Amino acid sequence: MNHESAQSRLCRLIDHSLRPFGEIVSVSSTPEVVKQLLISLSQVYRQIKLWTLEFDSASDDGTAEQPADGGGAAVCSDSHPDDHRCMAKIVGHLMSLLSLENPLILHLTGNTLVAIAEFAAATESGWAEYMHLLCGWLKFAIHNTMLASGGHELSRAKDFGIGSFIPGSLMKLRMGDGSYLTVASIIRVFRNVLKILKLNMDDKLLIGYLDxxxxLFSKLPWDSLNEAYVVSNGEPPAGPAGHDLLCKNATHLKSVGIYHGNVVQLFCSLVDISGLSEAGAGSNMHPIVFQIRNLIPKILVGCFVGREHLDDVRIFHYLRHKILMLMMRLTSILHLERSDLMTWLHLIEKYFHDLLCQPLDMQESNLNDCLEGSPFWSDDYDAEGQKMSSSHLQRLAVFLFLRCSFILVRLNEKADKQFKVANSDSCFTFDLYSNSNYSSRSEGPLMLEQWLQRHLPSDTFVDHEMYSQRCSSFALAFLKLYMHEDDILFEMLLQLFHLPEKWFNRGGSLLTAKNDIFCLASDLFHPINFFHLFLAEIFYDHEVLLDYLISKDTGAKCAEYLLRCLRMVCNSWNLFAEFSTWVKPPNSSCRKRRRVLADGIDFEGNRCHASLEDDSVPSPMDTEGKHSGKHGRTKTVLVEDAKGCLLCLKASIDSLYQKNLFPYNPQVLLRRLSRFEELSLQDIQAPTPF
Known part of the structure; x- marks a missing residue:
């Protein structure tokens, strides 16, 4: 199949199968006409897929003819002038069907457009022309949608740069009056085409697609699209006419939600794929990533402004979920500037305020008809009957807020000496609950302080005992919030290390913490304390840690977390050995606990426990002394349980590694665990003070 015949065969297929429907299909088409159209679309789709498969098979056998231009990076308009018209007709016929807004027709038409893209990529025939037309039709659909919505007036198509994309003879194939659902369908095609490129990982085609x-994104009127949506969502009049308009607006709102959902999905896919190709390697991040970063404020406005009372809360929650995931991904691959971080903190506070304000210890729903952690989880209600979003969304919002806050703290710590006071131990002196010094401080720490205020009781600073109890309760509630999602758990725990390490080594007082947000944060988020609580939450079960380490989803992050914790523990052994907590023990329903544990060697050379029964759950230290607890466990026992867990883990990893059963080389981790074992043995040999 040569370059000319590839497109001509495709054009004949589309023209023969779909042209008869061009005159008779409309929004009010009869079921019989719709049925025949669906059959024709299915046949076209299957035939294109078959041709692609045949070409791929012939290419593998070395019998496929190469295209005359030697590639798909450019269109040889001089050599094949008819190819422009062929691809324009192909895409034009299919685009005219997207105005029907029948979900089955939209789905099949979109799949057929994606199949054409796959065919063009496989045959290297008309790929650039296809992308050129797809971008042009998206502009044209947006143009029609804005006019139909009564937004920004664009009287002529050429004002939108459409004339250079779509031949005048095809302009008559207008996509109806234009709608957000049509725009959403084309954006979905873009995303599915990207999926194909991701599977093939052809960097030449991928970079061309990203370019x-x-x-395209640089020319789209993002602000005008939002304005058109707000204008069309105006206040309805009273009476029957108002009721009809409300019904129409409800349908319109749903279409707008689908549009924004597809946009955010495409953004997420673009950000993910940019890091997998040569276009996104290292510091040479493709410009699309920075463009998406700059579009975040506009997307938030479009998704949430005017949609506060959206009836379909699942669409609303899905949009929140995807945008939070997108912003989290961007913060992990980009080095955001201080101005970007501050902008994002304000956006998080504005659009996810309810999630930041939810109690950290809110009980998880126990619904059997919904996937746990899904953004579509049904809403919970508090004691006053107020709607509360799922804990999954709360985890994402808090995670993103703290990530931006902690990164900003580190930037300020490096670049701004105003956070140090000459005659103190690097602590900023101001009253936690006073506004007198707000104007002289960075907004980032101020917003972190305000968030902590919401979650710390007013009696936190009554005395040292109460302060310790409140800090422990906060830390445990915070950790429990993330224990239900392994994929974000270690991301959150690793984030604690973004705070300057010197904060954790200074040994502040109650008065200092009360007057300094940074000192308070170091007590609330101390990595060693969190490490102890994390081990207690998994019931000191070393096999849970082993599962984390060998999992393809959590292995790398868990290993990094253990390495960082062990480094800090070994460098600050006294903090680890003197750990104490005031909180209640974890209950027996913790999902991270195993009933049966493999035997291992503890730090004294004895066999590790084969199981942990319910009555052996660790309990907090008694307030009256270090070595006697009213709950039946002591401070010393808590530390010894942590030592035993980690050294059983060392024995298990070493055993698996010796048998070549560990999935990667754990020698660095084993060296850290060996150093931990040495310090543990020194503790045993040291005399106990009386």
Whole structure:
């Protein structure tokens, strides 16, 4: 199949199968006409997939003819002038069907457009022309949608740069009056085409795709799209006419929600794929990533402004979920500037305020008809009957807020000496609950302080005992919030290390913490304390840690977390050995606990416990002394349980590694655990003070 015949065969297929429907299909088409159209679309889709498969098979056998231009990076308009018209007709016929807004027709039409993209990529025939047309039709659909919505007036198509994309003879194939659902369908095609490129990982085609999308995004009227949506969502009049308008607006709102959902999905896919190709390697991040970062404020406005009372809360929650995931991904691959971080903190506070304010210890729902942690989880209600979003969304919002806050703290610590006071131990002196010094401080720490205020009781600073109890309760509630999602748990725990390490080594007082947000944060988020609580939450079960380490989803992050914790523990052994907590023990329903544990060797050379029964759950230290607890466990026992867990883990890893059963080389981790074992043995040999 040569370059000319590839497109001509495709054009004949589309023209023969779909042209008869061009005159008779409309929004009010009869079921019989719709049925026949669906059958024709299915046949076209299957035939294109079959041709692609045949070409791939012939290419593998070395019998496929190469295209005349030697590639798909450019269109040889001089050599094949008819190819432009062929691809324009192909895409134009299919685009005219997207105005029907029938979900089955939209789905099949979109799949057929994606199949054409796959065919063009496989045959290297008309790929650039296809992308050129797809971008042009998206602009045209947006143009029609804005006019139909009564937003920004664009009287002529050429004002939108459409004339250079779509031949005048095809302009008559207008996509109806234009709608957000049509725009959403084309954006979905873009995303599914990207999926194909991701599977093939053809860097030449992928970079061309990303370049086309970058140019397209730079020309789209994002602000005007939001304005058109707000204008069309105006206040309805009273009476029957108002009721009809409300019903129409409800349908419109749903279409707008689908549009924004597809946009955010595409953004997420673009950000993910940019890091997998040569276009996104290291510091040479493709410009599309920075463009998406700059579009975040506009996307938030479009998704949430005017949608506070959206009836379909699942669409609303899904949008929140995807945007939070997108922002989290961007913060992990980009080095955001201080101005970007401050902008994002304000955006999080504005659009996710309810999630930041939810209690950290809110009980998880126990619904059997919904996937746990899904953004579609049904809403919970508090004691006053107020709607509360799922804990999954709360985890994401708090995670993103703290990530931006902690990174900003580190930037300020490095670049701004105003956070140090000459005659103190590097602590900023101001009253936690006073506004007198707000104007002289960075907004980032101020917003972190305000968030902590919401979650710390007013009696936190009554005395040292109460302060310790409140800090422990906060830390445990915070940890429990993330124990239900392994994929974000270690991301959150690793984030604690973004705070300057010197904060954790200074040994502040109650008065200092009361007057300094940074000192308070170091007590609330101390990594060693969290490490102890984390081990207690998994019931000191070393096999749970082993599962984390060998999992393809959590292995790398868990290993990094253990390495960082062990380094800090070994460098600050006294803090680890003197750990104490005032909180209640974890209950027996913890999902991270195993009933049966494999035997191992403890730090004294004895066999590790084969199981942990319910009555052996660790309990907090008694307030009256270090070595006697009213709950039946002592401070010393808590530390010894942590030592035993980690050294059983060392024995298990070493055993698996010796048998070549560990999935990667754990020697660095084993060296850290060996150093931990040495310090543990020194503790045993040291005389106990009386």
């Amino acid at each position: 086309s999308i970058t140019d």
